Structures are given as C-alpha cells and as structure tokens.
Amino acid sequence: MMAYIQTDTTSVPDARGYYGEFGGRFVPETLIPALDELTAAYHEAMNDPAFQQRLADLQATYTGRPTPITYAKRLSEHLGGAQIYLKREDLAHTGAHKINNALGQALLAQRMGKQRVVAETGAGQHGVASATASALLGLDCHVYMGTVDIARQQPNVFRMKLLGAEVIPVESGSKTLKDAINEAIRDWVTNVRETFYLLGSALGPHPYPMMVRDFQSVIGVEARRQIVELAGRLPDACIACVGGGSNAIGLFHAFRDDERVDLIGVEAGGHGIDGGEHAARFADPDIGRPGVLHGTRSFVMQDTDGQIVNTHSVSAGLDYASVGPEHAYLRAQERAYYTYATDEEALAAFQTLCRLEGIIPALESSHAVAEVIKRAPHMPKDSIILVNLSGRGDKDLDTVMRELKLNG
Amino acid sequence: MVEVKQLTGVETIATLFARAREQNRAAFLPYFPIGYPTYETSLDAIQAMAEAGVDGFEIGVPFSDPLADGPTIQAATQIALENGVTVRKCLDAIQTLRGRGVTQPMLLMSYLNPLLAYGVDRFVLDAKAVGADGLIVPDLPPEEAALVADACAREGLALVFFLAPTSSDERITLVNRYATGFIYVVSLTGVTGARTELPPDLREFITRVRAKADKPLVLGFGISTPEQASSMNGLVDGFIVGSALVKAGREGVDAVRELAARLRRALD
Numbered sequence: 001m002m003a004y005i006q007t008d009t010t011s012v013p014d015a016r017g018y019y020g021e022f023g024g025r026f027v028p029e030t031l032i033p034a035l036d037e038l039t040a041a042y043h044e045a046m047n048d049p050a051f052q053q054r055l056a057d058l059q060a061t062y063t064g065r066p067t068p069i070t071y072a073k074r075l076s077e078h079l080g081g082a083q084i085y086l087k088r089e090d091l092a093h094t095g096a097h098k099i100n101n102a103l104g105q106a107l108l109a110q111r112m113g114k115q116r117v118v119a120e121t122g123a124g125q126h127g128v129a130s131a132t133a134s135a136l137l138g139l140d141c142h143v144y145m146g147t148v149d150i151a152r153q154q155p156n157v158f159r160m161k162l163l164g165a166e167v168i169p170v171e172s173g174s175k176t177l178k179d180a181i182n183e184a185i186r187d188w189v190t191n192v193r194e195t196f197y198l199l200g201s202a203l204g205p206h207p208y209p210m211m212v213r214d215f216q217s218v219i220g221v222e223a224r225r226q227i228v229e230l231a232g233r234l235p236d237a238c239i240a241c242v243g244g245g246s247n248a249i250g251l252f253h254a255f256r257d258d259e260r261v262d263l264i265g266v267e268a269g270g271h272g273i274d275g276g277e278h279a280a281r282f283a284d285p286d287i288g289r290p291g292v293l294h295g296t297r298s299f300v301m302q303d304t305d306g307q308i309v310n311t312h313s314v315s316a317g318l319d320y321a322s323v324g325p326e327h328a329y330l331r332a333q334e335r336a337y338y339t340y341a342t343d344e345e346a347l348a349a350f351q352t353l354c355r356l357e358g359i360i361p362a363l364e365s366s367h368a369v370a371e372v373i374k375r376a377p378h379m380p381k382d383s384i385i386l387v388n389l390s391g392r393g394d395k396d397l398d399t400v401m402r403e404l405k406l407n408g
Numbered sequence: 409m410v411e412v413k414q415l416t417g418v419e420t421i422a423t424l425f426a427r428a429r430e431q432n433r434a435a436f437l438p439y440f441p442i443g444y445p446t447y448e449t450s451l452d453a454i455q456a457m458a459e460a461g462v463d464g465f466e467i468g469v470p471f472s473d474p475l476a477d478g479p480t481i482q483a484a485t486q487i488a489l490e491n492g493v494t495v496r497k498c499l500d501a502i503q504t505l506r507g508r509g510v511t512q513p514m515l516l517m518s519y520l521n522p523l524l525a526y527g528v529d530r531f532v533l534d535a536k537a538v539g540a541d542g543l544i545v546p547d548l549p550p551e552e553a554a555l556v557a558d559a560c561a562r563e564g565l566a567l568v569f570f571l572a573p574t575s576s577d578e579r580i581t582l583v584n585r586y587a588t589g590f591i592y593v594v595s596l597t598g599v600t601g602a603r604t605e606l607p608p609d610l611r612e613f614i615t616r617v618r619a620k621a622d623k624p625l626v627l628g629f630g631i632s633t634p635e636q637a638s639s640m641n642g643l644v645d646g647f648i649v650g651s652a653l654v655k656a657g658r659e660g661v662d663a664v665r666e667l668a669a670r671l672r673r674a675l676d
C-alpha cells in the first residue's frame with residue numbers, strides 16, 4: 001500500500017531546507033538542535049507504516065476525510081465561463097484545512113514524548129485545530145494570539161478555551177499573527193526541551209515548511225483524484241488563498257508536475273496596493289522584498305531599513321508580513337502565479353458564495369473565490385477551475401456584519 | 409598623537425581578553441541599544457560606561473521583531489524605532505562615540521534582516537569605517553553564515569556565533585571553528601532578561617564547552633547583579649549584561665554609569 005503521506009516527491013527542499021534561494025534556518029542557536037531533532041523524528045515517523053496508518057485512520061474517522069469536491073453549478077452559470085469546483089476543506093472537522101497539519105504534528109509531538117504544545121494563531125483556525133488535536137491526544141496546548149485577532153475572532157477564542165487550551169494574548173508589535181509567532185518562538189526557546197512547537201502554516205525554519213506541506217498535501221492528492229472522477233479530467237487552474245501558504249501548497253503540491261494546470265495563489269490586497277495597507281507580499285515591490293522573518297528567507301514586507309511593516313487584511317489568516325518560502329520559489333520558477341484580492345472584493349465574493357451556493361466561506365477562502373469571480377468569465381465554458389475552499393466562515397460573522405453594516 | 413599600526417577588529421577584541429586575563433578577571437561587555445531612551449541619551453550612557461572602565465560593548469541595532477529578546481529589550485528597541493533610529497544612525501553613533509574618545513571594542517548586535525536590507529557587504533565596510541570591531545547576529549547560525557562571514561573576514565571584523573545549553577558537542581566544535589572574536593555562550597534556554605539566579609548547571613555547561621572550544625567564551629542572558637558578575641571570574645573570559653542596564657537607562661545616564669561601575673568593580 002502507498003503511504004498516506006508521500007514525502008520526498010519533489011527536489012525541494014534540499015537537505016538544508018532550501019527551495020532555490022528561499023527557506024533555510026535563521027533562528028537562535030538554542031533552537032537548532034531542536035530543529036535537527038524534529039527533522040529526524042519527522043523522517044522516522046513518515047517511514048513508519050504504523051504512524052502513517054494512525055494518521056490515515058484519524059483523518060478518515062475523525063477529520064472526515066476525504067472532504068468532497070462540490071460542483072458550483074449556480075456560481076459557474078452566474079459567471080458564464082469556466083466550470084467551478086470547490087474543494088470543501090470547510091467540511092473538515094473544526095472547519096478548515098488547518099486540522100490536517102495540526103493532527104499530523106500533534107501525533108509527532110506525542111511520538112517524540114513532548115507533552116507540552118505551543119502554537120500561534122491568526123484567524124484562530126490553527127489555534128482551534130491545535131487545541132482539538134491536543135484534546136484528542138491528551139497534550140497540554142498553549143496558543144499565542146494577537147489581541148487584534150482575539151477581538152475579531154471571538155468565537156474561535158472561546159472554542160479554544162472550551163477545548164482546554166490556554167489562549168495567551170500577545171500585546172507586542174502589530175498584535176496580529178506575526179507577533180503571535182514571535183511569542184510562540186520565544187516560548188519554544190525557553191521551554192525547548194519539553195515543548196513541541198506546532199506551527200500552523202508552511203513557513204518558519206526548516207523542516208516546518210516541508211512538514212506542513214506534506215501534511216496538507218492530502219488536499220491536492222484527494223482533489224486531483226476527485227476532479228478526474230467528477231469532471232473527467234484535470235482542471236485548467238487551481239486557485240487558493242495564500243496567508244502563510246499552507247492550504248495553497250497543500251492543493252498545488254499534487255498538481256506540480258501537471259504542466260497544463262495553472263497554479264494561482266491569492267494574497268490579501270487589503271485596502272489596495274497603493275497605500276501599502278495590505279498583505280500582498282508579491283504584489284508591492286516597494287515593500288515586499290526578499291528578507292528573513294521567523295527563521296526563513298522569503299518575501300517579507302519591510303521598510304527600506306529592513307524593519308517589518310504592519311500589514312492589513314480584513315481576514316486575520318492572511319494578515320501576515322511574510323509567506324512560505326516554497327511559494328517564493330514556485331513564483332521564481334514561474335510554476336505558480338500570485339495575485340491578490342482586496343477586502344472589498346473578498347467581502348463581495350463571500351456574499352456571492354453564500355447566496356449562489358449556500359456555503360458561507362471563511363474570509364480567507366473568499367479571497368480565492370474573488371479571483372475565481374474575476375477569472376472565470378474570461379475562460380471558455382468547457383474549462384475547469386478548482387478552488388480550495390480552505391475554511392468555513394462562521395468565525396467571521398461579526399467581522400462581516402460590521403463590514404457590511406448589516407447589523408442593527 | 410602618532411597613529412600606531414591599525415589593529416583589525418578581531419585583533420582589538422583579542423587584546424581586550426588578553427588584558428582581562430592579565431588582571432585575572434573576566435571582561436565586562438555591556439549591551440546597550442542605540443536610540444533608547446533617546447538617541448542622545450543612549451550615546452551618553454555608552455560614553456559613561458566607557459569612562460567607568462568597561463572592557464567593550466555590544467551595541468544594539470533595533471529591530472521590529474527581536475525574537476531572541478525578552479520584554480525589557482523588546483520595549484526599549486521598540487522605543488528606539490519610534491525615535492527614528494535606523495541602521496545608518498547606529499553606524500553614525502559608533503563614529504560619534506569614537507570621536508568622543510570611546511576606545512573600547514564595539515560589536516554591533518543586529519538581527520539579520522536589517523543587515524540584508526542595508527546590504528551585507530556595504531554594512532560590513534561601513535561598520536569598519538566608523539570604527540566597529542565586530543558583529544553579533546542572533547538569528548544567524550553558522551550553517552547560514554557564509555555571506556556575512558566572508559565579508560567580515562575580508563574586513564577583519566569579528567563575527568560572533570552562539571552556543572546554548574542545547575548545543576551538542578558537535579555543534580560546539582562547529583561554532584568554535586566559525587566564531588571569530590569570541591563565542592557568545594547563552595547561559596540558559598530562553599530569551600534575554602535579568603534573572604535572579606543563574607542556572608544551577610551553568611558550571612557543568614561551561615566545562616563541556618571548554619573541553620571542545622578554545623575561543624574566548626562570553627556568557628550572556630540573565631546576568632544583572634555585581635554578585636553574579638564576580639562569579640564570572642575564573643568561569644568565563646567575559647560576560648554581557650543587557651536588560652539590567654537598559655532598565656537603568658530608563659532612569660537616565662547616571663543610573664547606567666552607576667550600575668556599570670558596580671558591575672565592573674565587582675570583578676577586582
């Protein structure tokens with residue numbers, strides 16, 4: 001039988017964790033031995049059929065995988081071009097793709113004998129997924145979250161607490177995901193011997209970008225098989241939103257060698273690129289330049305002096321100053337293409353999907369849907385778009401109500 | 409004054425340790441960030457410590473995301489950034505301090521990204537030009553260091569690497585091979601910040617490092633009191649105090665001078 005998670009299927013990263021000129025390990029010395037230990041444990045686990053089986057069983061019986069793909073008939077007709085298929089990560093347990101990675105890493109933590117888990121969260125989905133996996137496996141979970149994000153993702157904060165996790169508010173810097181990661185790393189440096197850092201996206205020092213990609217690759221592996229079953233062929237384009245980049249890389253990975261399939265990542269355009277209030281790392285060459293943040297070399301939003309700038313997005317999960325190094329690599333290789341959707345476009349897409357398909361998407365995923373709305377009308381009727389609906393929007397109702405001024 | 413032969417940064421730093429060793433004591437290298445509580449006050453504080461007879465300096469370049477630093481230095485460097493401090497201004501600060509007669513070795517402590525943004529080669533050239541002696545980059549392990557190491561080697565600047573209690577014997581050997589100037593030994597697993605007690609297994613850890621490393625060892629993280637300072641004699645070649653001095657900086661230059669002088673006297 002084939003292993004549930006295929007590793008080493010591509011030439012990247014190399015042994016030092018590099019994707020071309022991106023990636024690597026830029027962290028304090030204290031953490032380097034921990035990263036070595038993690039890398040070794042990860043490879044060992046992936047080569048252990050019992051570990052693979054355990055993960056496969058949990059993904060099937062707990063997460064509810066495979067998640068379906070849904071043909072979005074009314075949306076397709078409405079747009080009048082490409083046929084649109086949704087990969088339904090919103091239907092995974094806890095309501096987003098984040099659980100795929102959280103379960104994998106939590107199993108690894110348990111295998112390594114680390115009882116204490118720390119995580120960071122932006123939208124709260126990774127925090128909820130980590131708290132869930134920790135409850136399932138009996139681990140102690142501590143989640144760092146910026147106070148700006150705590151305010152805009154209240155339901156997820158309560159969920160984490162219900163699941164037995166400690167939510168630690170982060171007041172430093174921009175009080176969002178970037179600062180939550182800083183604090184999680186500081187915690188890990190301090191408690192490194194007994195703590196597992198359960199990182200939520202395809203970023204950070206090696207082996208995280210690789211490990212998170214591998215755990216998320218089930219999205220694309222399933223979707224590739226499903227679209228062939230349902231539509232009879234591969235899609236013309238795969239579209240996913242890109243925060244740190246885990247749902248996108250999870251979808252793209254299985255299609256990487258299908259040269260005919262366009263891979264399109266959608267960043268957060270916030271209030272638009274011109275004023276700098278966005279999180280579109282690839283779209284604004286003035287501030288989005290190669291640099292080092294959180295242990296990896298990638299595109300980083302920074303001022304001319306190398307200070308990390310504050311980002312803005314209506315969606316907490318995309319509101320981050322850097323992006324996973326493999327996306328920087330895929331872009332440099334011209335294998336994937338990156339664009340952005342503004343807050344306004346994402347909110348419009350959110351409503352469109354609600355009304356035409358009866359699906360309330362996460363604001364993050366709405367960015368991907370916004371790109372579908374722009375692109376599909378210009379594509380032939382027999383073309384196919386596969387879009388990753390990375391999560392559901394329950395967590396975002398307050399924000400959307402406020403933004404649409406529908407409350408009251 | 410007659411210009412004597414110009415020593416490289418690495419040589420200057422070696423002299424510092426040789427002198428402290430002659431005096432049978434550890435060298436004291438305070439950390440202070442440029443721009444805290446104000447640009448001018450940070451320069452005055454460093455000058456005051458120089459006059460109090462400290463052996464060298466770790467000069468902090470502020471960064472927005474200092475992930476190896478605890479709350480005290482985070483807050484101070486955040487204020488420094490709000491005060492408009494840039495990498496260039498940190499270099500200017502060193503030049504000004506040299507002009508004011510500060511002769512002790514000065515190493516710039518910066519996270520990697522501001523150096524990359526400035527341009528590593530240009531930064532190293534400019535650092536040398538203003539009279540800096542070395543670089544300390546806390547998020548740069550030796551495996552990633554080629555770019556910075558080559559530039560530093562060309563200009564004779566020291567490039568300091570770190571060891572931590574988690575470092576294996578193999579890594580001690582590796583870091584000893586790459587480090588120039590000294591090895592920064594992190595006393596504990598954690599971030600910067602004053603601690604009331606140093607870790608109980610510190611002596612054991614230092615012994616383990618000594619067995620594999622012949623470069624000067626400078627201990628940092630958590631040291632704040634004269635008692636802790638005097639316990640450095642005979643244990644390590646030098647030590648760094650940061651957060652305690654930064655806290656004193658809140659009260660002004662006199663408080664910094666006073667604490668630095670007490671820490672220095674504790675070594676005699």
Ligand SMILES: Cc1ncc(COP(=O)(O)O)c(C=O)c1O
Pocket residue numbers: 096097098122123124125126200201202241242243244245246247248316317318362364365390391392
């Ligand atoms: C539903 C959803 N989609 C996407 C993201 C963005 O993360 P990534 O780019 O790692 O998929 C998040 C992050 O919180 C999320 O909750």
